[in-house]
Amino acid sequence: MSVVRIDPVTGGRPVPSSDRSTLLGVTGEPLADIGQAPRLLAQAALNELRRNADGVPPGAELLVEAARLFASADLDGESIDDYVNRVTLSTGLTAATVRLAVEDLVKEIVALPATTAAELPVTDFGSGFRTRWVPRGRVFAGVMASNHPVPNATWVQAVYHGYSVLVRPGSRDPFTPRRLVAALLRAGLPADRLAFLPSSREVGEFLLRKADRGIIYGGRQAVETWQGDDSIAVRGPGSTKAFLDADLDDALLDHLVTSASFDGGTRCTNLSAVLTTRPVAEVADRLARRLSTLPVLPADHPDASLLVLDAHRAEQIRRQTAELRTELTDHSARHDAHEPFVRLENGSLLPRPLVLSADRAGHPAVGTELPFPFIVVAPWTEADGTAPLRESLVLNLLTEREDLAERALLEPTVRKVTRGTVLPWTAVPGIPHDDNYTQFLLEPKGVVSGDIDSKAGRHLAST
């Protein structure tokens, strides 16, 4: 595939930047020649957006049309197949994962009216009293990562609610936000509502500081600055855990393996720790044996299910896993016929699924997230209580114990609870992923119309 030239987009036009960098794919081949946006370009884009931001939502039909274009049209000379190929080569996600992500993005965008309705309380109090939910600001910044395309739905949601949006794409996946931006503009979104700014981490942080609301995706280090900042939604490592207080039958094994390995283990909601009352080594061995059957295939193979990495990233993860192996017991080594990192013919590296076990629930490795099927199994005893279950994006309870379920639900750092063999990402509109994102974007304002019941008005008036 030819090297694609990508430039920042502001005011609906590409800005050919003199600052360029080359994006290499997992095979080491150049994929894209990317014009970087320095801080002053971000400033200029911000000025332009703010000047024209009026907070008026563009309407659901426009978003639905944009989703349709995103999934099917030729945009900036790129077909949907080109797009899938590019994302596969740049992120190492399998082609199947990227195609599914396109479907999921469309579903999320089409469901925005339903999601909004489900995440807001009753707004009509009768007799002329009602609440209008309006954007909490005018300008939104999305600082994205490259682990998966679907998180880009969050900045599209800000567009839907009337924000003017600046997007800083993940460094390995500029393709998804670029294509979404093109689709939104083609569908008729005013050009001064959007800016697409491939840029350094510093410029991303600048955008978050300057915007009224924003979201950041990234590793622990990238997001820690923004913890506790009410105007920024922080999406760090997910740490999805399962609490296994039942015998591991085939159905449960299937469930845990799918939770860990679906989409190649790249979702923030993929399972990464199992705490269990059952024999730890046995549970870990069975998980390792099942995960070892996942095939070694290049990412663009139709049957591929595992992520591949470029040599540099593979080396980083190799070091990290080597360190973990010195402290924990490796259960995959004895079941998996392959090397931990398999070099494929095209030069990319495939990390094999890895199951480790720890000797105690409080081991610091419990909760470690890696971008491929990776599970730490640790023992849980009554004395541990809910402490090891904390800091979980999703907590999957495989137990009959109602008392523990209730205590886990009350843990502030447990963001979602699933019970039984429910996959961690299962949801319908209205089920929060991590807090109520619609209410993060919108705030309630009182609207009181004439002809109100004057007694009721006095009664409710605040001072």
Added chain:
Amino acid sequence: MSSDDFDSHLRKLMAWHFGDATGSPFWLGKRATLGFDPVSDVQGATDLLRFPDISSELRSVPAGDLIPQGLADQPFRVYDSGGTTGAPKRIVDSGYRSRLLEWAHGRLVAQGVPATGNWLHLGPSGPHVIGFDVSRYAALGNGIFYTVDLDPRWVKRLLGSGRPEQAEEYIQHLLDQAETILRSQDVAVLSTTPPLLEAICAREELYELVLAKVRGIIWAGTSISAESLRLVEEVFFPGTAVAGIYGNSLMGVAPQRERLAGDEYPCVFEAFPETTRLELVDEQGKEVGYGERGRVRLHLVAEEMFLPNILERDSAVRIAPTSPGGPDGLADVQTFGTIDDVAVIEGVY
């Protein structure tokens, strides 16, 4: 100045710096350790490579030892380097720098920077020679010199110890002061650094003031990307003359030369040909070809200071001279990653 002229200047100054009555205690003390005779063996610029790089010693040698005895009756000032690469290095100056700055000022004016009018220097002063430099530019055009105190080492310490919020607060404190000056005073030329220009553009009222009043902007002190420079010139300050100066305490200043048709880089710097040679070299110390990137190696041969064979913290692209025998140009200057195992923090200056 042709290379023959430079070589004859060099031979004259070898006799001066290594003459018992005229040389500095520092160089006279070195003479026996050199392993060659600088007066008879140094005949041309290439022989400067025989000298050791003494720049680290400038961190600790008593500044008085750097003053040539032949100039002992002249008043001298001491300046520090920024301290980007550890403890600062010291230089001494009596009148040389003023001659250099007159040349540099002429080059800035040739590029549209107002020849007269008041200057605001939003950058370091104190021990940093840039403050003196800019005051001379202002004086050369009979302009008033306004300044705002900036302690670049404090900013580097804040950034180096993970306190970016405090660095940002300090920057806003500097901008407050600049804004106060710009509100009531006439300022024709603003001298500052790329990060502070970015910070100015992020403050609407201050930006509007600069846009309305200032007719020339001089940037120096840190690198700037080609796209950032384009945005400064075309988007944020169209109609304002913008000129960059590459420089540091040891070398002096190398202002941007006029932009020529066919220039691949928007900004090409040239050093003062009478006293200074800048070479761009590879890891083996061999000069790189035109269009290639190399690390900056400096030779300064002036009456007041002799600084041969000094490897600088920066790298740049080597640009062919605009006329035969003219000095090489430097483009796309960037800070070299680490020097002497000290991570380089550019900060705001």
